[in-house]
Amino acid sequence: MTFMTIDTAELYRRATEEFAARVRLVGTRWTAATPCSDWDVRALVRHVVEEELWVPPLFAGRTIAEVGDSLSGDLLGDDPVRVFEQASAAAVDAVREPGALERTVHLSFGDVPGGEYAMQVGADHLVHSWDLARAVGVDATLDAESVATVRTWFADREDAYRSSGAIGPRVPLPDGAPAQDDLLARFGRTP
Numbered sequence: 001m002t003f004m005t006i007d008t009a010e011l012y013r014r015a016t017e018e019f020a021a022r023v024r025l026v027g028t029r030w031t032a033a034t035p036c037s038d039w040d041v042r043a044l045v046r047h048v049v050e051e052e053l054w055v056p057p058l059f060a061g062r063t064i065a066e067v068g069d070s071l072s073g074d075l076l077g078d079d080p081v082r083v084f085e086q087a088s089a090a091a092v093d094a095v096r097e098p099g100a101l102e103r104t105v106h107l108s109f110g111d112v113p114g115g116e117y118a119m120q121v122g123a124d125h126l127v128h129s130w131d132l133a134r135a136v137g138v139d140a141t142l143d144a145e146s147v148a149t150v151r152t153w154f155a156d157r158e159d160a161y162r163s164s165g166a167i168g169p170r171v172p173l174p175d176g177a178p179a180q181d182d183l184l185a186r187f188g189r190t191p
Contacts, residue, residue, distance in 0.1 A: 012096075035190075
């Protein structure tokens with residue numbers, strides 16, 4: 001089955017919703033282990049919330065230095081699901097704002113177009129959706145069009161991600177592995 005790739009704002013929305021759907025199913029499993037060896041479920045959700053909280057100010061033209069440490073500490077509080085819902089809604093709105101994807105976003109490693117930043121964060125959300133699903137024992141099937149879009153985008157970036165330490169080694173797969181498995185393996189996951 002072949003899928004068309006989707007535009008960046010739609011990919012971001014779908015990837016965020018993939019993660020949100022799994023956050024709503026965590027229940028009492030906040031301390032469950034995840035495929036990310038250093039993180040339990042709460043730490044994984046905190047990571048994604050932190051990313052979501054950075055999106056609006058960075059799309060508004062602020063620098064990392066200007067935001068400073070205002071997005072550090074216990075971001076989840078007593079209601080991690082509500083915090084995620086609020087942060088993700090604001091981030092999706094920032095990405096979908098007219099002209100946002102053409103803006104320059106100031107990241108720690110340099111300036112990038114808004115569309116590139118949205119793809120980076122959206123790809124991270126999509127892969128972490130799988131991580132969260134595996135951690136809490138729910139369906140880990142990802143949106144096929146999102147998988148196709150991220151695979152296409154990531155093809156030229158995989159080596160840079162790996163050399164910077166952002167992802168682990170690619171996991172070997174048999175020929176003809178499903179697209180989702182291929183994407184996860186590229187991100188260092190064992191499907």
